[in-house]
Amino acid sequence: MVSRGTDERTLSVHNEHEFLLKMEKAELTSSLAQRVVDSKGNDLAKKVVRLIENGGFEPSTSQKRAREIMGRNMFGVEEAIRHFGVNPGRRELALLAEVPWSEEVITVHKDTHILIAVFSLSVLDVRGIAKKLADPEILFYNQDWYDKQAFAEDRGEIGWQLVRKTPIANSTNKSWNEQQALLKDEETPTARIVVQTVVGHFLATGERLFEKIWVRCSDLDSGGDRVCLGGFDAQGLSVGSYWDGTRCVDFGLSASRKS
Incomplete structure (x- = not known):
């Protein structure tokens, strides 16, 4: 099995742009975005992805x-x-x-x-x-x-x-x-x-x-x-x-x- 390289992209530039626009409309600020960037083990980003996968549902x-x-x-x-x-x-x-x-x-x-x-x-x-x-x-x-x-x-x-x-x-x-x-x-x-x-x-x-x-x-x-x-x-x-x-x-x- 070939693992995905760290530089391989899964989103198009258009997808990324639209996603960021939606997040900004949802009041994502520069400081909040930086918290995602700085989170240990990419933990916050993973939680966001799981939340999206679950349709926004939180148990x-x-x-x-x-x-x-x-x-x-x-x-x-x-x-x-x-x-x-x-x-x-x-x-x-x-x-x-x-x-x-x-x-x-x-x-x-x-x-x-x-x-x-x-x-x-x-x-x-x-x-x-x-x-x-x-x-x-x-x-x-x-x-x-x-x-x-x-x-x-x-x-x-x-x-x-x-x-x-x-x-x-x-x-x-x-x-x-x-x-x-x-x-x-x-x-x-x-x-x-x-x-x-x-x-x-x-x-x-x-x-x-x-x-x-x-x-x-x-x-x-x-x-x-x-x-x-x-x-x-x-x-x-x-x-x-x-x-x-x-x-x-x-x-x-x-x-x-x-x-």
């Missing part, structure tokens, strides 16, 4: 603490802005300002769950976003059976979710009712929540969840069969539906922590 104290605990297993507002292209308004940011679980609960789940800021995006919305990404990996398997399904069009509500990275233990080869009996302080999330988690986490970290297994979600398709997701290999995430009585060694149960 709350609750979100910062959650990130310290969860590390790469957190897909927060910043990641949703960067990877899903969302543009949250004041109401959405207010709803996400506080992570609803205690630090103790988050710590217990830091290795087994993804803490995700779920936005009002449907399965079809996320698939549409994925198609626009200049990424060599295929994110969704080529299917159209669910294009007109209500579960795939549902945008749901905004909020935090703690979604399990693997199926509930011992949930494979069981019917839906048998799987539900295994839940304690968790519940089965909708397909849109699981899709945002699986696709978002992959875009942010490169880790594929449910690569060789499928998980049931809470939704039903128009025929009354249970929606399931999985097989998230290089051919993309697959979406299917099966009778609740089906027992299969490849079918587990998705789960998210109750708030």
Whole structure:
């Protein structure tokens, strides 16, 4: 890999000029600019770039603490802005300002769950976003059976979710009712929540969840069969539906922590 030389430029002269004009209109003074120039390790400039990447979003104290605990297993507002292209308004940011679980609960789940800021995006919305990404990996398997399904069009509500990275233990080869009996302080999330988690986490970290297994979600398709997701290999995430009585060694149960 060839590293970028220190003299190599990434901005055109026009870009630089327009950027400086915008910054001056935002009351950037000579003394403030010098503070950026003098900052140790170019720290202030890096913070400005991160702020721009995050659409101007600054995380709350609750979100910062959650990130310290969860590390790469957190897909927060910043990641949703960067990877899903969302543009949250004041109401959405207010709803996400506080992570609803205690630090103790988050710590217990830091290795087994993804803490995700779920936005009002449907399965079809996320698939549409994925198609626009200049990424060599295929994110969704080529299917159209669910294009007109209500579960795939549902945008749901905004909020935090703690979604399990693997199926509930011992949930494979069981019917839906048998799987539900295994839940304690968790519940089965909708397909849109699981899709945002699986696709978002992959875009942010490169880790594929449910690569060789499928998980049931809470939704039903128009025929009354249970929606399931999985097989998230290089051919993309697959979406299917099966009778609740089906027992299969490849079918587990998705789960998210109750708030």
